Amino acid sequence: MNVIEVTGLRKSYPERTAVDGVSFQVGRGEIFGLAGPNGGGKTTLVECLSGLRRPDGGTVRVLGHDPWRERSALHQRIGVQLQDSRLPGELRVGEALRLYSTFYREPADWRELMATWELTDRRNTAFNKLSGGWRQRLLIALALVGKPELVVLDELTTGLDPYARRATWAMVRELRTLGVTVVLVSHFMDEAEALCDRVAVLGAGRLLALGSPAELVAEAGADNLEEAFLDLVEEYR
Ligand SMILES: Nc1ncnc2c1ncn2[C@@H]1O[C@H](COP(=O)(O)OP(=O)(O)OP(=O)(O)O)[C@@H](O)[C@H]1O
Numbered sequence: 225m226n227v228i229e230v231t232g233l234r235k236s237y238p239e240r241t242a243v244d245g246v247s248f249q250v251g252r253g254e255i256f257g258l259a260g261p262n263g264g265g266k267t268t269l270v271e272c273l274s275g276l277r278r279p280d281g282g283t284v285r286v287l288g289h290d291p292w293r294e295r296s297a298l299h300q301r302i303g304v305q306l307q308d309s310r311l312p313g314e315l316r317v318g319e320a321l322r323l324y325s326t327f328y329r330e331p332a333d334w335r336e337l338m339a340t341w342e343l344t345d346r347r348n349t350a351f352n353k354l355s356g357g358w359r360q361r362l363l364i365a366l367a368l369v370g371k372p373e374l375v376v377l378d379e380l381t382t383g384l385d386p387y388a389r390r391a392t393w394a395m396v397r398e399l400r401t402l403g404v405t406v407v408l409v410s411h412f413m414d415e416a417e418a419l420c421d422r423v424a425v426l427g428a429g430r431l432l433a434l435g436s437p438a439e440l441v442a443e444a445g446a447d448n449l450e451e452a453f454l455d456l457v458e459e460y461r
Contacts, residue, residue, distance in 0.1 A: 225288065227252050227374055227405040228273060232282035235268050242268040244429035245282070250422075255396060255406045257420035259413070261457045265429040266409045267307055270376050273407065274304045287373060300328060303367035307378040307409070313352030317343050317362055320351065321369060328370035340395075341365040356383035364392065368399075375399060378409040393419055413450035425453065427460030 228250035235243040243265045250256045258266045271277040272284055275291035275298050284291055289298045311320055321338055325331035338344050341361050351359065360383050367375055380396070381389045396419055399406055410416050416423050417437045425433045425440070433440055433456050437449045444452035 225252075226250060226285075227254075227287055228256075228407070229285040230269075230273070230282070231284075233269070233272060233279055233284055234281035235265075235272055235277060235279050241429050243272065243279075243426075246426070246429070246431050247282075248424055248431065248434055250405060250407065252405055253400055253403050254421045255400055255408060255419050257416040257423035258407065258409045258426060259411070259416055259423055259453060260426035260432070261460055263428075264426040264457075264460065266426055267378060268429075269426065270304075270306070270378055270407060270409060274302065274306075274376055275299065276304075276306075300370065301373050303370055303372035303375040305363045305367040305375075305377050305380070307382075309363050311351040311362075313350060315351050316348050317351075317354070318347035320362060320366060324366050324369040330371060331369050332371045334369060337365050337368060357385055357388055360384055361388065361392075364395075372404065374405045374407070376407045376409075380408060380410065381412065381415060389415075413448070413453050417449040423449070425456050427457050432456050432460070 226249040231247045233243050233246045246269065260266055268277060272279050273286055273291060275295035278292045286298060287301050291298050321334040325334040338347060343362060343365060346358060381392050384392060396406055408420060420437060422434065422436050423440060424431055440452045441449055444455045446452040446455060
């Protein structure tokens with residue numbers, strides 16, 4: 225069974241159509257990239273996958289659930305780190321991890337997760353005192369507290385230093401070896417090329433291309449994914 229099945233998905237805001245008839249499937253254990261120019265519809269799409277937005281049309285199934293109607297069942301099985309997620313400013317790192325672990329029936333060991341993400345030294349630091357990169361690390365760790373079968377990571381490594389970025393890539397690869405499926409929204413084509421089994425490119429709410437990084441590069445006759453991407457999205461900017 226596919227972990228994600230999207231058919232003819234549409235979502236409009238009063239001013240514009242953000243997702244315009246998108247269809248794709250994601251298999252178990254895949255690292256599936258979503259790329260595209262600003263305003264292409266990536267965040268709206270992952271919000272529909274995560275049960276945070278109600279689609280206007282088409283069907284979405286995630287782990288067999290309708291994300292909008294079966295949100296609480298789905299939220300026990302997925303982890304989501306959204307762009308610009310925030311926590312209450314006074315909440316400390318350790319408190320946040322402990323609190324999130326209470327949301328799940330079978331949580332991971334939050335102290336272990338805190339150590340894995342090198343957050344233990346900052347366990348007593350309040351969220352509003354963390355730098356952007358450390359906030360990002362905490363948000364990723366929080367997405368993993370529920371031992372999710374699917375993790376949605378929106379702009380995973382934005383704001384991370386090069387060392388933290390590579391360490392994060394290693395974590396994502398580790399998730400795959402555990403059979404966890406990952407949806408990765410990224411503007412970094414080196415990241416998509418290094419991590420993703422397949423990448424979907426969205427422009428103006430439409431699926432412009434879908435394939436492995438090697439396929440997308442070959443189809444565009446490009447030297448690397450960034451070049452292929454620039455070629456694909458040129459008219460959608
Ligand atoms: N809550 C909202 N209300 C109205 N319009 C919205 C809303 N969220 C997004 N949009 C619009 O829908 C379109 C798609 O936006 P979305 O955030 O899904 O794209 P994106 O690919 O994630 O962009 P970015 O790369 O800049 O994060 C844009 O034109 C955006 O202005």
